[in-house]
Amino acid sequence: MxxxxxxxxxxxxxxxxxxxxxxxxxxxxxxxxxxxxxPEKRCRAWGRSALQRRDGDWLWQLGSLDKFFDYLDNPHGHCLHKSLVGGRIEEKQKKIYMDGQKVVCTDPPFIMKPDSCKVFSFGIRMTHYEFELTMADFGCKVFIFDPEADRKTVEEMHPNFKMQLLRIGDDRRERRGSSSIHEWRRMSSIIDSELRSNKSYSIDYLKLDVQGDELNFLEEIITKRTRILIRFKQISIKINIGVIGTPSWADVDRYHRYFVSLERRGYRLFSSTADPVQHVRFILPEENRIANTHYDLVWGKCEE
Known part of the structure; x- marks a missing residue:
């Protein structure tokens, strides 16, 4: 009735x-x-803050290396379906490794659609294009930014590749110019320009494999140009902490600022992997634990 x-x-x-x-x-x-x-809110688990998982304001105030590596070694983002994309076989000390793989979350909030998904990749190591090729084969438009690669060669690899021979720079370098044949531009300028030209609001995946000098400019987008940062659904960053045998407090402090900025803007670390080829393990005597120097980290930001 x-x-x-x-x-x-x-x-x-x-x-x-x-x-x-x-x-x-x-x-x-x-x-x-x-x-x-x-309907079940698909972002319910992603909304859980790392601070709610541990006692105290450990994330905002870095008290020890142990807390820092605890964050790296215990991802708190809840991705149920992870895919390893790309990679190539490498040999080191008579051991075989798969190098260059990137973790991609394929939970419903992050499902990529062929012919509409977009990937931005900064800092490819010359011939290492396995991740980018796999994403391009899937149907994503892949924007590649690297000053060392040959544009024609790269774009001939796949019709979904778009190559930019731009070196990432800061404001000072941009103002005074550079003797390099490659134009120096700020990362945020590059991303903003591509978003406008492609009439896009969001980008599915950002891969950052930068090192050395370029690390000084990475902070711009993560801590200052947040209007650009929030456009990315997943962010993959490869980090190198210190030298052989000891971590660098300068590097730890820098990355700590990055992590805080990402967490405050809703990003959650869901994947942390020690680099199988380049990593160097060291001991933290005070904390009595073994840590690594090279990590591949991936954050995700879920929005309803």
């Missing part, structure tokens, strides 16, 4: 039925229409 015929109303939130007819006792399942199914 329909609920309006019984002059009843259903409180779906409380799970109760109220009828004006005396002596009529019903459950919500006894009448129609039934309570609508509330």
């Amino acid at each position: 329909a609920i309006d015929e019984l002059n009843c109303s259903v409180n779906c939130r409380r799970g109760s039925v109220t009828c004006q007819t005396r002596g009529l006792h019903l459950e919500p399942r006894d009448v129609e229409p039934t309570c609508p199914t509330v």
Whole structure:
């Protein structure tokens, strides 16, 4: 019997039925229409902050190397479906490794659609294009930024490749110019320009494999140009902490600022992998733990 015929109303939130007819006792399942199914919020798990997982404001105030590496070694983002994309076989000390793979979350909030997905890649190591080729084969438009590669050669690899021979620079370098044949431009300028030219608001995946001098400019987009930062759904960063045998506090402090900025803007670390080829393990005597110098880290930001 329909609920309006019984002059009843259903409180779906409380799970109760109220009828004006005396002596009529019903459950919500006894009448129609039934309570609508509330869709599960796909970002529920991603909304959980790292701070809620541990005691104290460890993320905002770096108290020890142990807390820093605890963040790296215990990803708190909840990606249920991870894919390893790209990679090539490398040999080191008579051991075979798969190098260059990137972790991509394929949960519903991050599902990429062929012919509409976009990937930005900064700092490829010359011939290492396996990740980019795999994403291009899937149907993504892949924007590659590297000053060392040959543009014609790269773009001939795949029709979905777009190559930019631009070296990432800072404001000072950009103002005074450079003797390099490659134009120095700020990362945020590059990203903003491509977003406007392609009429896009968001980019599915950002891969940052930068090192040395370029690290000084990475902070611009992560801590200052946040309007650009929030355009990315997933951000992959390869980091190198210190030299053989000891971590660099300068590097730790720098990356700590990056991590705080990402977390504050809703990004959650869901993948952390020690580089199998380049990593160097060292011991933290005070914390009595073994850590690594090279990590591949991936954050995701889920929005309803």
